[in-house]
Amino acid sequence: MKYVDEYRDQKVAEKLAVEIRRAATRHWTIMEVCGGQTHSIVKYGIDYLLPKEVELVHGPGCPVCVTPLEMIDRAHAIARRPDVIFCSFGDMLRVPGSTGDLFQVKAAGGDVRIVYSPLDCLKIAAANPKKTVVFFAIGFETTAPANAMAVWQAKAQSIRNFSVLVSHVLVPPAIAAILESPDNRVQAFLGPGHVCAVMGHREYAPIGSRYRTPIVITGFEPLDLLEGTLMAVRQLEQGRSEVENQYARAVDPEGNIGAQQMVRRMFEVCDRAWRGIGIIPQSGYRLKDEFCDYDAEQIFELGLIHAPEPAICISGQVLTGLRKPHDCPAFAKGCTPQNPLGATMVSAEGACAAYYNYGRHLVALPSGRERA
């Protein structure tokens, strides 16, 4: 397919790897922010192409991974209600809460449905006027315009039996939180291409200059990731800390203005808890008060839900680039995609799930590459 195949050219990939090898004179740690990028890196073995000086660590940009356990328990409490049709993207169904996952809720009689788009829920709501349709609105800035539009359309079409359980998170505060951490080892970021397609990349410049950290907005194909890495290494070697845009074919510096306007109309910024990391101030969206009729947390009395994480799981350290999946004693043993113990194993985009799915637990590491 055009704009995809040419960015997977093996010969060009090898040349880019040579350029990176030439550019890197010392050890650099670079974090790819987005779960889609992590998936691509592990799938294509991009990290195996890099010289040992350049280490990629995997960031917190997997929306299913960072949705807190408490929020998943809230979703399950709503989905168990007999008057509710609970809709979600497919990868959320397998995520365990404190007692089982959404598949088990469905098996026990809950009406749980997988949707491709939040707009599908409006059709389900119109076809089931006696039920309340609740959509689990998780995701980053990329998904927020879609969820905002679903609520806006519900209001415009006077669909009253639809609401959203919102757990939206934002990338820039998470990057800042990683850089603020006293243990931080990330020296540059491959910025999230799809998030920036919506938001543009202006808001990253103050972070880059404040923490003297290069940020290269990067795409998702192998050549995108290699070129983004090369641009980041060159900045590090030259002592620059700029925002650069590797993914200019899809990311306008100002982003998608229409999508941003819809997000601002429906949502306001709030504090959010991130699974494995904790509360990051001003790091998410919630529905504005004027749309409280569509806010599942306002509609349903859920009470206080507290859910502790399994102690063995190191997903918080994986999500902040401190550890790699194979550093965890439970990885591929007690913790697998079939029986995930924590955030980064639950979604296909999570770093632990990507390492497992592409067999990283079965092969020896290339020589010169140690386990961190």
Added chain:
Amino acid sequence: MRMGRIDYGGITRDACLEYIPDPQIGDYVMVHVGFAISKVDPEEAARTYRYLSELGELDELTMPETT
């Protein structure tokens, strides 16, 4: 709501085009959860790919082939 049919290299599916100003038949768009969120800029795509390809060609002149 403005909708359009998107061809994903053989599979077609409808997507919301509200966030794409002036969509034209034949445009390449990036779709996320049923919404087109960005139109691929053909000039930027060509420029990036030309740069990447040239990087490859120049290298063949200066770097010995590794086998």
